[in-house]
Amino acid sequence: NAGVTQTPKFRILKIGQSMTLQCTQDMNHNYMYWYRQDPGMGLKLIYYSVGAGITDKGEVPNGYNVSRSTTEDFPLRLELAAPSQTSVYFCASGLRTALRDTEAFFGQGTRLTVV
C-alpha cells in the first residue's frame, strides 16, 4: 500500500514561475488536504476537498489553486511563485463518514524554495 504519495520531494523555483505539486492516494479516501508548514511553525490549511469535484478554501488559500477531478488525485497549483511561498507542503487524505471525522494520513512532503 503506497498511502499518500507526493511529488516532487524537493523543488527550487524562480520568482514568477509556476508549478504543480502532485498528490495521490490509493486508500479510496473522500477527504484530501493541502497544508503548508513554515520552519518551526505548525500546519496551515491551504485547501481541502470533500470528494471528487468539490474543493474549498482553508486558512491560507491566496496564491494557490487546486482541483479534484478524481478521488485519488489532488494537485496543488502555484501560478506566480513568490518568496513567501517557500515552505514545506504536505498533502493528507482521510475517510470521513456520517459517524466519524477523518483520521488523516500524510505524505512525506514537498520542500519548495522560491528564489
Added chain:
Amino acid sequence: GQQLNQSPQSMFIQEGEDVSMNCTSSSIFNTWLWYKQDPGEGPVLLIALYKAGELTSNGRLTAQFGITRKDSFLNISASIPSDVGIYFCAAGGKLIFGQGTELSVKP
C-alpha cells in the same frame, strides 16, 4: 474561524519523566487526533478519539477526549529519547491543527 490552542509550546524533560500536553478550543468537535512529527517527515497519527470522555492508550501514550468536547489531553509516560519530536493535536472535518508542542528528552 476555528482555532486550537495547544500548550505548552515546548518541553525539556529528563528521560523517564512523564509528559502532559493539552489542546483547547472554543468550538465543539466530534473527533480529536494526536500526531507526532519527526524532523523532515510528515505527521504520523498516534491516537484518534471519537467520544466525549473517552480515554485511549497506545503503548506509553494516553489521550483523553474532554467531556465538553472542546479539549483533549495527551500524556506520555516514562519518556525515552525517541519521543523527541513535535506533537500536534488536530480536530474537525477541516482538520485544523494546534501550534504544536516540541518535546526534548535529555538522556
